Amino acid sequence: MSAIFEVRNLKRSFGGLAVTNDVSLAMAPGDRVALIGPNGAGKTTFVNLVTGNLTPDSGEVRIGGEDITRVNAMGRVRRGLVRSFQVTRLFQDMTPAEHVALAILQRGGRAGRLFGNYLAMPEVMAEVSDLIGKLGLRDQMHRRVREIAYGQQRLLEIAVALALRPRVLLLDEPAAGVPQSDTGRIEQALADLPPDLAVLMIEHDMDLVFRFARRVIVLAAGTIIFDGSPSDVTKDPRVREAYLGSYANAGHAA
Amino acid sequence: MTMATVNETLTTARGNRRKLGRDLAGLSVILGLAVTGYLLFPNNLALLTRMTAIALLVLSLDLVTGYCGVATLGHAALFGTGAYAAGIAAVHFGITDPLLMLACGILGGVVAGLLCGAVILRAHGLPQLVLSIALIHLFHEFANKAASWTGGSDGLAGIAPDPLLGFFAFDLWGRTAYVFGIVLLAVVFTLLRLVVRSPFGMLCRGIKEDPIRIRAMGASPKVTLVKMYMISGAVAGAGGALNAISTQVVGLDSLSFTLSAESLVMLVLGGTGSLFGALTGTIVFMFFEDIVSAANPFHWLTMVGALLIAVVLFAPKGLYGTIAAVAARWREARR
Ligand SMILES: Nc1ncnc2c1ncn2[C@@H]1O[C@H](COP(=O)(O)OP(=O)(O)OP(=O)(O)O)[C@@H](O)[C@H]1O
Ligand SMILES: [Mg+2]
Numbered sequence: 143m144s145a146i147f148e149v150r151n152l153k154r155s156f157g158g159l160a161v162t163n164d165v166s167l168a169m170a171p172g173d174r175v176a177l178i179g180p181n182g183a184g185k186t187t188f189v190n191l192v193t194g195n196l197t198p199d200s201g202e203v204r205i206g207g208e209d210i211t212r213v214n215a216m217g218r219v220r221r222g223l224v225r226s227f228q229v230t231r232l233f234q235d236m237t238p239a240e241h242v243a244l245a246i247l248q249r250g251g252r253a254g255r256l257f258g259n260y261l262a263m264p265e266v267m268a269e270v271s272d273l274i275g276k277l278g279l280r281d282q283m284h285r286r287v288r289e290i291a292y293g294q295q296r297l298l299e300i301a302v303a304l305a306l307r308p309r310v311l312l313l314d315e316p317a318a319g320v321p322q323s324d325t326g327r328i329e330q331a332l333a334d335l336p337p338d339l340a341v342l343m344i345e346h347d348m349d350l351v352f353r354f355a356r357r358v359i360v361l362a363a364g365t366i367i368f369d370g371s372p373s374d375v376t377k378d379p380r381v382r383e384a385y386l387g388s389y390a391n392a393g394h395a396a
Numbered sequence: 397m398t399m400a401t402v403n404e405t406l407t408t409a410r411g412n413r414r415k416l417g418r419d420l421a422g423l424s425v426i427l428g429l430a431v432t433g434y435l436l437f438p439n440n441l442a443l444l445t446r447m448t449a450i451a452l453l454v455l456s457l458d459l460v461t462g463y464c465g466v467a468t469l470g471h472a473a474l475f476g477t478g479a480y481a482a483g484i485a486a487v488h489f490g491i492t493d494p495l496l497m498l499a500c501g502i503l504g505g506v507v508a509g510l511l512c513g514a515v516i517l518r519a520h521g522l523p524q525l526v527l528s529i530a531l532i533h534l535f536h537e538f539a540n541k542a543a544s545w546t547g548g549s550d551g552l553a554g555i556a557p558d559p560l561l562g563f564f565a566f567d568l569w570g571r572t573a574y575v576f577g578i579v580l581l582a583v584v585f586t587l588l589r590l591v592v593r594s595p596f597g598m599l600c601r602g603i604k605e606d607p608i609r610i611r612a613m614g615a616s617p618k619v620t621l622v623k624m625y626m627i628s629g630a631v632a633g634a635g636g637a638l639n640a641i642s643t644q645v646v647g648l649d650s651l652s653f654t655l656s657a658e659s660l661v662m663l664v665l666g667g668t669g670s671l672f673g674a675l676t677g678t679i680v681f682m683f684f685e686d687i688v689s690a691a692n693p694f695h696w697l698t699m700v701g702a703l704l705i706a707v708v709l710f711a712p713k714g715l716y717g718t719i720a721a722v723a724a725r726w727r728e729a730r731r
Binding site: 193195215216219220224225227231232233234235236240243244245247248249252253254255256257258259260302306 | 594596601609613619620
């Protein structure tokens with residue numbers, strides 16, 4: 143199948159430290175990829191680079207065959223490249239319904255409208271309540287974000303991303319900071335993602351990775367050291383070394 | 397329809413009705429205050445009209461500062477440009493119909509808003525504030541130097557608006573101007589209530605809190621803010637035009653740093669991010685400035701200063717914001 147999302151030789155360094163060092167990968171519609179790697183491996187930086195939040199030193203990003211390396215962050219979203227954030231970025235005084243409605247309106251080019259209210263737009267409200275319902279947020283839909291639990295905020299991050307109707311979805315640790323008891327709902331949401339959507343998920347929880355991914359990419363010190371099936375990843379000596387190294391370093395620092 | 401959807405429809409209908417109720421309440425408050433002012437100070441309608449014009453400036457400032465988080469100490473640039481546009485149209489181009497003058501003021505404000513927005517929005521925080529101060533001084537100096545058009549430091553005199561709608565002459569007591577001003581304020585207020593809760597209004601609130609999030613949703617904070625600056629310019633320009641029409645002169649003080657700073661003080665006093673707050677702040681500040689100062693010319697500034705310090709320290713949401721928060725908590729407790 144042809145690639146919907148393609149990254150070629152992406153490089154970026156901060157003050158001489160190569161945080162993304164010649165990263166290349168391609169994804170097809172329907173892919174479920176997990177991007178793993180020790181803390182500080184450059185996973186979030188990779189997402190920032192491909193979504194246009196950071197500018198690469200060199201390399202190329204393509205979506206649906208189109209070179210978007212010089213397209214700004216907004217333009218990339220409009221072309222279907224959508225991300226979520228490792229630490230939720232939501233509007234504390236707005237409700238989940240407002241978040242999702244804003245995303246839907248923006249997708250339709252209607253977020254700049256000066257008059258009218260989403261509550262009075264039946265087709266928007268239908269989609270809002272459908273998405274919110276799918277993510278199990280119906281009871282919270284008109285509460286302010288600051289009043290709802292963190293696990294529900296993480297679900298809302300996913301809802302906002304889906305409301306933008308992405309072709310490629312990059313999820314940066316969607317379950318981070320959520321108590322173990324609440325991860326089930328998020329895992330269900332991940333399992334229910336549209337089948338033709340290409341998803342790349344960054345995740346530390348290996349159980350979640352194994353249940354979700356059909357392909358695993360391991361990033362260490364800015365370089366891809368493994369790209370293959372979940373069953374092979376734990377056997378790979380370089381992966382073991384990278385993780386051991388990181389634990390050794392962590393032990394050193396502590 | 398599932399049970400849940402039925403419930404939702406009910407909730408949103410109730411929410412809509414509550415908002416509509418508040419809109420009507422807001423309108424009645426404006427009109428009620430207008431009538432009270434008219435009855436209490438029949439010989440001081442000029443002051444009340446000026447209050448109305450300044451209220452438009454403070455509302456306009458609230459749009460960019462309260463709703464979008466832009467820091468500016470130069471907002472009178474939009475108001476003054478509107479005033480001069482209306483005045484110059486009348487004096488130099490013979491456009492003396494008050495509604496056309498108003499349109500010129502609005503247009504002038506929009507252009508000034510576009511200009512100021514394009515400059516101010518390039519920076520954030522302290523540099524943004526400095527840019528805004530530089531801008532208001534430039535506008536002021538420009539108006540001062542272009543004396544053949546603006547009358548320079550003598551002010552632009554000789555503005556003689558025609559009767560409103562061909563019927564209501566601008567009388568010596570300022571009755572026509574007052575009614576014109578109140579109707580203008582009521583119309584602007586109603587339109588702004590709609591705008592701040594439109595999709596565009598939501599977008600602005602989002603940008604104020606987290607522009608990166610908005611960009612990740614595919615919307616451009618820059619484009620949105622410039623648009624808001626133009627709307628803000630239209631509102632401030634309308635206020636400037638009202639001032640030009642009612643006083644029949646335009647002075648350099650309408651394009652001053654002092655007026656910019658005072659309008660920010662009024663906004664903070666009343667409460668940012670709420671249209672009612674902007675109105676409250678204007679009324680309280682100008683009441684002190686003109687009425688208390690007449691009774692006690694030496695201490696009114698002291699009193700305003702003390703009030704401002706008290707508000708900033710103990711009621712950071714402003715007078716209206718604090719009262720609204722207390723009322724909301726009370727309503728919550730009763731339920
Ligand atoms: N803007 C920046 N300026 C300087 N250094 C940065 C910047 N952003 C990231 N880094 C550095 O790049 C490295 C990779 O960071 P990144 O956040 O991408 O790691 P990560 O793999 O997402 O880690 P984690 O699992 O902890 O989220 C870190 O050493 C970090 O300090
Ligand atoms: Mg990270």
